[in-house]
Amino acid sequence: MTRLRPIHNRVALLLAAMTVAAALALPFLGFAPNRLLSGKAIALGAVPGAGWSGAALLPVALLLAVPFLRPGRAVNALYVGAGVLAAAGLVWLAGQHAALLAAVASPAARTSFGAGFWVMEAAALLAVLDGVRRLGLGPAGRVAVGVLAAALIGGQFAAGHLDQLSIMREYANQRDVFAGAVLRHAALVAAALPPTLLIGVPLGIAAQRSAAVGRLVFPVLNVVQTIPSIALFGLLLAPLSALAAAFPGLGIGGVGPVPAVIALTLYSLLPIARNTAAGLAGVPEPVREAARGIGMTPRQIFWRVEAPLALPVFLAGLRITLVQAVGLAAVAALIGAGGLGAIMFQGLFANALDLVLLGAVPVILLAVAADAALKLASALALSRLGRTAA
Amino acid sequence: MISFEGVTKRFGAWTAVDNLSLTVAAGEFRVLIGPSGSGKSTVLRMMNRLIAPDAGTIRVEGEDIARLKPETLRRRMGYVIQSVGLFPHWTVERNIAAVPDLLGWPRARVRDRVTELLTLLNLDPERYRGAYPHELSGGQQQRVGVARALAAEPHILLMDEPFSALDPITRGALQAEMAAIHTATGTTIVFVTHDMDEALALASRIAILDRGRLVQSGTPLDILTDPADDRVRDLVGREEWGLKRLAVETVAERTRPGETAPGDPLAAGASLRQALAAMVARGTDRLPVADGQGRPMGALHLADLLRGPDRS
Amino acid sequence: MRRLRSLLTDRLALGLLVLAALVLGMPALKPLFAAAFPALDRPLYEADGFLALTLDHLALAGGASLIAVLLGGAAGIAVTRPFGREFRGILDAVAAMGQTFPPVAVLAVSVPVLGFGPAPALIALTLYGLLPIVENTVAGLESVPEPVREAARGMGMGPGALLWRVELPLAAPVILAGVRTAAVVNLGTAAIASTVGAKTLGLPIIVGLNGSNPAYVIQGAVIVAALAVVLDAGFDRLAARLTRWRPNAV
Ligand SMILES: Nc1ncnc2c1ncn2[C@@H]1O[C@H](COP(=O)(O)OP(=O)(O)O)[C@@H](O)[C@H]1O
Numbered sequence: 005m006t007r008l009r010p011i012h013n014r015v016a017l018l019l020a021a022m023t024v025a026a027a028l029a030l031p032f033l034g035f036a037p038n039r040l041l042s043g044k045a046i047a048l049g050a051v052p053g054a055g056w057s058g059a060a061l062l063p064v065a066l067l068l069a070v071p072f073l074r075p076g077r078a079v080n081a082l083y084v085g086a087g088v089l090a091a092a093g094l095v096w097l098a099g100q101h102a103a104l105l106a107a108v109a110s111p112a113a114r115t116s117f118g119a120g121f122w123v124m125e126a127a128a129l130l131a132v133l134d135g136v137r138r139l140g141l142g143p144a145g146r147v148a149v150g151v152l153a154a155a156l157i158g159g160q161f162a163a164g165h166l167d168q169l170s171i172m173r174e175y176a177n178q179r180d181v182f183a184g185a186v187l188r189h190a191a192l193v194a195a196a197l198p199p200t201l202l203i204g205v206p207l208g209i210a211a212q213r214s215a216a217v218g219r220l221v222f223p224v225l226n227v228v229q230t231i232p233s234i235a236l237f238g239l240l241l242a243p244l245s246a247l248a249a250a251f252p253g254l255g256i257g258g259v260g261p262v263p264a265v266i267a268l269t270l271y272s273l274l275p276i277a278r279n280t281a282a283g284l285a286g287v288p289e290p291v292r293e294a295a296r297g298i299g300m301t302p303r304q305i306f307w308r309v310e311a312p313l314a315l316p317v318f319l320a321g322l323r324i325t326l327v328q329a330v331g332l333a334a335v336a337a338l339i340g341a342g343g344l345g346a347i348m349f350q351g352l353f354a355n356a357l358d359l360v361l362l363g364a365v366p367v368i369l370l371a372v373a374a375d376a377a378l379k380l381a382s383a384l385a386l387s388r389l390g391r392t393a394a
Numbered sequence: 395m396i397s398f399e400g401v402t403k404r405f406g407a408w409t410a411v412d413n414l415s416l417t418v419a420a421g422e423f424r425v426l427i428g429p430s431g432s433g434k435s436t437v438l439r440m441m442n443r444l445i446a447p448d449a450g451t452i453r454v455e456g457e458d459i460a461r462l463k464p465e466t467l468r469r470r471m472g473y474v475i476q477s478v479g480l481f482p483h484w485t486v487e488r489n490i491a492a493v494p495d496l497l498g499w500p501r502a503r504v505r506d507r508v509t510e511l512l513t514l515l516n517l518d519p520e521r522y523r524g525a526y527p528h529e530l531s532g533g534q535q536q537r538v539g540v541a542r543a544l545a546a547e548p549h550i551l552l553m554d555e556p557f558s559a560l561d562p563i564t565r566g567a568l569q570a571e572m573a574a575i576h577t578a579t580g581t582t583i584v585f586v587t588h589d590m591d592e593a594l595a596l597a598s599r600i601a602i603l604d605r606g607r608l609v610q611s612g613t614p615l616d617i618l619t620d621p622a623d624d625r626v627r628d629l630v631g632r633e634e635w636g637l638k639r640l641a642v643e644t645v646a647e648r649t650r651p652g653e654t655a656p657g658d659p660l661a662a663g664a665s666l667r668q669a670l671a672a673m674v675a676r677g678t679d680r681l682p683v684a685d686g687q688g689r690p691m692g693a694l695h696l697a698d699l700l701r702g703p704d705r706s
Numbered sequence: 707m708r709r710l711r712s713l714l715t716d717r718l719a720l721g722l723l724v725l726a727a728l729v730l731g732m733p734a735l736k737p738l739f740a741a742a743f744p745a746l747d748r749p750l751y752e753a754d755g756f757l758a759l760t761l762d763h764l765a766l767a768g769g770a771s772l773i774a775v776l777l778g779g780a781a782g783i784a785v786t787r788p789f790g791r792e793f794r795g796i797l798d799a800v801a802a803m804g805q806t807f808p809p810v811a812v813l814a815v816s817v818p819v820l821g822f823g824p825a826p827a828l829i830a831l832t833l834y835g836l837l838p839i840v841e842n843t844v845a846g847l848e849s850v851p852e853p854v855r856e857a858a859r860g861m862g863m864g865p866g867a868l869l870w871r872v873e874l875p876l877a878a879p880v881i882l883a884g885v886r887t888a889a890v891v892n893l894g895t896a897a898i899a900s901t902v903g904a905k906t907l908g909l910p911i912i913v914g915l916n917g918s919n920p921a922y923v924i925q926g927a928v929i930v931a932a933l934a935v936v937l938d939a940g941f942d943r944l945a946a947r948l949t950r951w952r953p954n955a956v
């Protein structure tokens with residue numbers, strides 16, 4: 005029973021292995037003479053390790069030790085702390101080295117994150133995730149850890165420490181375009197919301213009340229949902245162009261933001277209608293019966309009983325819709341709808357990889373933010389119903 | 395057939411089974427009874443090595459089961475649980491054939507065995523063979539569960555509260571079928587229940603557990619007439635003790651041979667409890683008794699019910 | 707005659723028929739496109755054959771889905787066994803989080819890390835496809851009722867028999883739903899992958915959009931849409947087959 009067991013945390017061991025392999029085998033940074041040429045690899049070992057740079061790697065070393073430490077609250081707290089500091093430290097190190105290189109290289113030269121950086125950064129963040137679970141932190145604790153990590157990394161952006169990294173150089177060049185693209189992206193997603201709700205919610209209610217409507221509506225919406233966005237944009241091109249030719253004054257065309265919003269709406273109908281119907285179907289029949297029994301009118305039953313009980317499931321549908329729409333809006337850039345996708349595809353077509361990141365990374369952040377916001381809203385709705393968030 | 399020698403099982407700090415020694419003889423219908431959490435399921439599950447004991451030895455047919463491969467051991471035993479656990483993606487036939495299939499029986503033999511078992515458990519083979527579990531009622535599902543356990547002709551059948559989730563009428567019918575199956579096959583049965591009526595109706599011997607210890611072991615009559623302590627008296631039910639006592643003895647044992655009495659005769663195999671009910675219903679203190687073929691055997695007097703058991 | 711009728715009401719067969727006609731017969735529609743878009747010099751996409759594009763498209767989306775099924779299935783099984791349970795939480799978190807990332811953004815981000823071309827696209831699609839498959843494999847295996855497991859062990863099934871005969875068949879409908887999600891997403895993302903250097907059916911669409919040639923766009927889009935409908939019908943068929951034992955099965 006007292007068998008020697010030197011590995012106490014196999015998840016941490018895997019992450020440590022990932023980190024070591026990435027540090028040894030993958031480039032930490034890439035250095036290119038200009039934004040279009042591919043760069044030469046800079047290994048972690050080639051990054052000067054003296055002074056503060058060495059200190060930035062200390063939490064990484066701590067992470068490597070965690071699998072061998074006897075588990076307990078202190079070790080798990082160390083695990084989380086080292087993960088957060090390692091994630092921030094790796095970013096710091098990259099920014100530091102980029103600044104060093106920028107001081108001696110030509111102004112056109114670019115220093116970018118390498119695959120090694122990404123793997124090590126991912127390992128550090130996963131360590132935080134795993135450590136938070138092992139610590140058994142509640143929602144408040146989790147948010148605190150998240151805010152700390154975001155502040156440590158975001159602070160470096162804000163302080164200009166990362167200005168010499170290529171993605172920030174690209175941002176500096178595109179500052180105005182970027183701000184416009186973010187706004188346009190959000191506007192596309194927001195514009196699709198009213199028509200989605202106005203059509204989707206009544207469809208969902210009707211489908212729940214009548215099985216025949218459900219049998220008619222859901223297969224159609226399902227097929228729409230299956231058709232890839234790029235194909236749907238293409239298929240809308242012909243009818244909308246024809247419409248534009250027939251009524252030039254409408255401002256409708258085969259390309260641009262209008263078809264994008266139409267397509268986004270078509271895609272969003274399924275999750276909204278389906279979850280509206282599912283939420284209503286989930287209202288227990290005895291509850292409805294009781295409402296009828298105390299003399300509520302059908303309208304009162306809907307607004308006072310069914311709607312509040314169906315709200316959490318509905319919000320889950322809204323979350324799916326919004327997260328999906330953020331991605332679809334990026335594809336819509338291909339039909340000239342603008343937004344962050346435009347930056348991303350411009351980068352892909354021009355082989356400007358920093359531009360790709362400048363478009364794609366904010367798309368991911370937007371989606372994650374939409375997801376988190378709607379999850380919070382669901383949790384609040386659930387807690388108002390006196391249930392615990394599942 | 396099965397013996398426990400000083401068996402202990404702990405879950406963390408809780409001792410679920412405490413230094414238990416117990417034997418189950420071949421052909422016995424042994425019922426384990428005790429309050430919830432007393433360790434009955436743990437004892438049963440150690441018999442087929444679903445749980446390993448911390449201390450002590452368990453032998454089955456003379457072999458220390460710790461030395462056997464668990465799968466081999468289990469294929470020799472039938473196992474029936476309260477929640478049935480039929481495989482929902484298999485038909486009734488395939489469910490019953492599960493162990494014979496694992497043992498590699500030939501197809502034709504498996505098919506015949508399925509037919510035989512469905513008939514034994516009062517399910518029409520042609521109607522139910524191809525049905526899926528969700529198409530059956532709770533009682534029918536448990537019938538299939540029992541058939542599945544009996545499929546490979548096990549020497550031992552382990553049953554953990556198999557009928558507790560069923561309605562009283564279905565439960566009664568399945569109890570009668572189990573008694574008949576036990577008589578017909580002679581299989582050793584270990585049966586867990588928390589229902590004393592069920593235990594008294596089925597058991598040839600009862601073992602009473604409390605907090606993982608053996609409180610008393612004996613025939614139903616022993617338990618009723620000579621309870622080891624208050625826990626046993628509680629389990630038997632102080633107020634209904636008399637009726638339970640009557641339920642475990644048959645009319646034949648108290649019949650006065652050769653006497654006659656007016657009215658429809660009682661069956662010799664009926665319980666004394668049924669006899670009392672008949673007397674109250676008919677407002678008489680004497681009833682005639684007939685044997686299995688309907689031949690008069692004698693008469694039963696109300697006063698005979700009040701005597702203690704014959705210790706002759 | 708009867709066979710013809712059943713063919714026309716069978717969505718899968720009909721879809722396959724339409725798909726084949728579109729892929730092979732697109733050149734025959736050239737006069738139609740010429741008449742519809744008289745302003746275009748080249749009303750038919752002819753830089754690559756549609757059959758070749760379709761096969762490449764299927765190889766990318768199907769290959770990625772297949773690898774994702776193997777890896778994701780293995781990971782899902784591993785974390786529900788005693789030896790892998792420790793990895794369960796982190797895998798769940800990654801699968802849930804990763805699925806909020808828009809696939810097109812994942813594809814784009816993979817380019818700076820992995821480079822242009824079909825192989826990086828395959829890796830990106832595979833990684834993305836893993837998430838729903840892992841999630842559903844875990845959910846499916848966990849949905850197997852404990853009494854069913856107990857009965858299987860009690861009758862002498864070893865861990866292997868339990869997994870293959872009981873757990874996986876019972877989890878199959880849920881796992882299939884995950885595979886379906888992955889395949890549908892991969893089919894669409896593979897079209898967009900022609901922007902990162904993989905030749906797929908997205909190519910005529912992209913070329914048409916960039917060169918203001920709506921005929922190209924429509925030619926690519928109808929074939930992709932037909933593929934999607936066939937995929938959907940195929941998964942419906944498969945799901946019906948895997949759930950025959952369920953209470954509400956038809
Ligand atoms: N796998 C287990 N882990 C922890 N405790 C258990 C486990 N199985 C049983 N126990 C505990 O052991 C005791 C006996 O359980 P059990 O044998 O199931 O009782 P019974 O079947 O008599 O109701 C109970 O207190 C129960 O909580």
Ligand SMILES: [Mg+2]
Nearest residue numbers: 434435436554
């Ligand atoms: Mg029990």
